[in-house]
Amino acid sequence: MPDVDLIEGFRDPVHMKALAAIIRKECTRQINIMEVCGGHTHTIMKYGLPQLLPDLIEFVHGPGCPVCIMPKERIDHAIALASMPNTILATLGDMIRVPGSKSSLQKLRAEGYDIRSLYSPLDVIKIAQDNPDKNVVFFAIGFETTTPMSAVLIEQTLRLGLKNIFFHINHVSVPEAVDAIMSGGDAKIDAFLGPSHVSVITGYKIYEPIAKAYHTPVVVAGFEPTDVMESVLRIVRQINHGKAEVENQYARAVSREGNLKAQALVETYFEKRDHFRWRGIGDIAHSALKLKPAYAAMDAEVVFDDILPKVLLDDHKMCICGDILKGRAKPYDCKVFAKACIPSNPMGSCMVSSEGACAAYFKYGNLNLKGAKA
């Protein structure tokens, strides 16, 4: 093992300060950069990057948090499924915290329903094997990063012949969401930080149409603070030269084509939905996946269709998450931010998950916020 520190090596203060100095020197105009992924929002806030950068650079926090963009009616699906007798509902991360129209999975769990928050989707196999007389519903969420894990779980479920595993698929896709934000023409975004882990799977080729259509540079960036700083510099340089290209800063993990095996596995089991409603943005065509009809027997939306609520639920009128996601407003522009809308009682999508823009602002506080009231 070579002597490389994979954590501190990307957090070296000398490099951070040097990058900041170059960016300050070279940046001459206002640049609004959307970081699409919630992971980048956290890097930016946690490491106080706006304080290092010139005021001309503004981060716009994008729709890349799979928990935040889940519409309430689909959370109600999870709650309806988990409330069925003899059922275990399994999902990832802070999905269990998010309130639907009446309750959350966390509250339901406290009432005695069996709800599991997993570290890996493959844990579903063991749960199903240990509970052969129960139905196990996997509430699958996430962008292109987590879709292959769901595909592997489906493959294994079929191979082992497990009949008690069902899938509620909520996998969504980055390019369509970015396109939806930009195509309205009212978004104030000059460039994008491309997601890290999504791009490992998809390759950076998926951003080429966006760079071309909207004349915006896209730099695929790693999650470490020096990654983000270097990517910002690359954006500044592209803009200074009038370019709008896709660049790959995260070359240690991302290629143009991506992980072809994972892509093939996803193709095997999934197809595009006609529409998917994104919380805070609305209906976006072809922006999510569903199981192919051949796998209907394990599709919870087919098998348990009769118990799934069908009413669409919108957020409170006061919530401005839609504008935040388009770069037209900041969390502190919202009248209910940190007052009526807090992480333990979110009113809108961006406060829901720890990766949401409002939640990140709430957690890391106004020291990072340009123009924020102290």
Added chain:
Amino acid sequence: MSTKILLSHGGGGEETQSLIKNLFFKHFSNDILLRLEDAAVLTMQSEKIAFTTDSFTVSPLFFKGGNIGKLAIAGTVNDLSMMGARPKYLTCAFMIEEGFEYDKLEEIVISMRDEMVKSSVKIVAGDTKVVPKGGVDGIFINTAGVGEVLKEGISAHALRQGDAIIVTNEVGNHGACILATREELELQSELKTDCASLWKSVEALIDAGIEIHALRDATRGGMSAVLNEWAQTSNVGIHVKEADIPVANEVKGICELLGFEPYEFANEGTMLIALPQCEVVKALEVLKRFEETAKSALIGNVDDRFEGKVVLETPWGSERFLEPPKGELLPRIC
């Protein structure tokens, strides 16, 4: 086949007596306990007595560097120590799930005995309940303790402008170790809990005549919870430098994998100390004599910039608030 704890062991009859004699008395033996009265009668040397209780539930029960028994002793010893009190006497109550393995119970009891030796404390009263399968998760332990207050005035209210903040070990080891040991994760790690009794090092600080304003072991909620509580209680600002906070590389790695912060992870043998700047050199010199506090470091100071808030400064000079931890720790999705 291994011996199991049965409901009859908690029934109060012959089996209960044999469990008490053959296990608890064998390892916890002392004059006061062996008198077998309804309550222990204690003699204390100081007028002021510190008194505390804590219940211990942990999954898994056994982990690298300790188990629930060691936690149950060190936890209560530390709570007393944090008030400047010499821990003297403990009580101990076991709630055991029917079917629990006798050998495991004995291993827990032996760790408790070994941990008590380090601070010269005694268990002087106890109770055992056995509950039907599913009533508890293996075993729960409650300990209560009393101690003689040797140094008065140590308090979360006592932080002052200009105070220095010291942390006595790497932060987050216990929380990360417990996570890594959970079966769902299957992480291979050499990471050990920091679980330790802190009385010896606190006593040495007191003996050295060092002025201490506040002491707190950073258990649930970690370093972040303690510093925020201090900032709010004393209505001061606290400024800490990330570059100076000791965090083990493995803990950083686990945090990166799962999206956690080491500052929010529980510790079981790591304390924070607020004291005047002029005492820092002497305090660090004393603390470094003890294995459990050998990695002590000065991490920050008290100021008046943001009252009631904790500011974390990055190695490159930018700042953010270190918010107190909220809700359940849930791993990140991708």
